[in-house]
Amino acid sequence: MRAVALLAGLAVAVGMRVVVGDHDVARSIPAGLVFAACLLVLSLAARTRVPVTRRAVVLGLVGVVVVCLPVGLGHLLALRPLHATDGFLPWALAVIVVAGAEEVFLRGTLFEALRTPWVAVLVSAVAFALLHVPLYGWQAVPLDLAVGVVLGGLRLEAGTAAAPAVTHIGADLVGWFLR
């Protein structure tokens, strides 16, 4: 029941993001921040705790390599130059907030509400993939689903959402340069 309520809350958060972002929702920082605020409110209501341990941070950094390796190799083989840093800082700050909030909610709050580990990994990965559809379209679902499963695996391995949060934030920041 709690998981259903949380998923309903996630749907509302995605809807709010779409409304605020209007026709440029994927690049709208205000829309991303509204979305993050909704998720954090839900996580606070559920009293989610995210212990940060050294093991979680190390696992998260390993996750960055895992998630970025296939994309980075493709970039390298295509001999594409790395993207310039103009405009990186404000974008990066917003990304840290939004990616962090997503992980606290999906791999923290929702994960704990689901209890059965494999169900938690699966449901959080599907939710992760679907919440990106209004931003990037259905074409991004296979990649986001795969990354969602890896992030769920990290959560299981580390015992805290801190590990997938480090991976998610790190991969997003690296993603800037792999455009």
Next chain:
Amino acid sequence: MRRRLLAAVLLVGIGRLLSPDAVPVYDGIGAPDEPYRFVAPPSGAKKTADPTSARATSPVVAGVSSYGLSVATAESGPQFSLFVPPRSVATGGPTLRVEVAPLAPSDQPPGARIDGNVYGVTLTGAGPVTLTPQAALATLYLRATTAAQPPPKMQYRPAAADPWQALDTARAGQDVYVSDFRGPGQYALAFAASAAEHRTSRLPYLVGGALVLVVVVVVVVRLRATA
């Protein structure tokens, strides 16, 4: 541990192969493009560098282009991209040359207003240049100056003296549109001149969303208390 890592890399690799065009950003704030570079900037446009040209070549073997051609201008993201499969262009050898150059709009399509630059595409070989049936797979992308909706339509004309014709156009990104490649000539995006942007107030949706969120929060707190 090593096996699990390998499995994770494989999983992401498969996901990447199945989502070849997906941006490698997993949270959802897409990295911003640089401001649109105009040949003839409208008043109030940001000062930018000049828009770029692009070119590519393919060897001609047995009378057709033997390489696939990928031509994109150098802005971030590219304002013009063209993908032409191998054997799509028939011409004399030894080389087919594709050149793309941005132009200022000189006239408007009927009932529409050109958005951004016009892009002139030339194909040069030894002798006449024609498209083969393989060229039906060729695609051309243009970035609009805005992601405003309703979307613009791609316009094409073989030469500057010809009338513009609207092409079937699909949205390929927030402000990127794709259409079939019709051959050398001029391409541009154009919004309907009469189409005032359809805007409704977002406030009722935001207030409604906030109320539903409050209800969900109350439910979550109550369930937590009874757990």
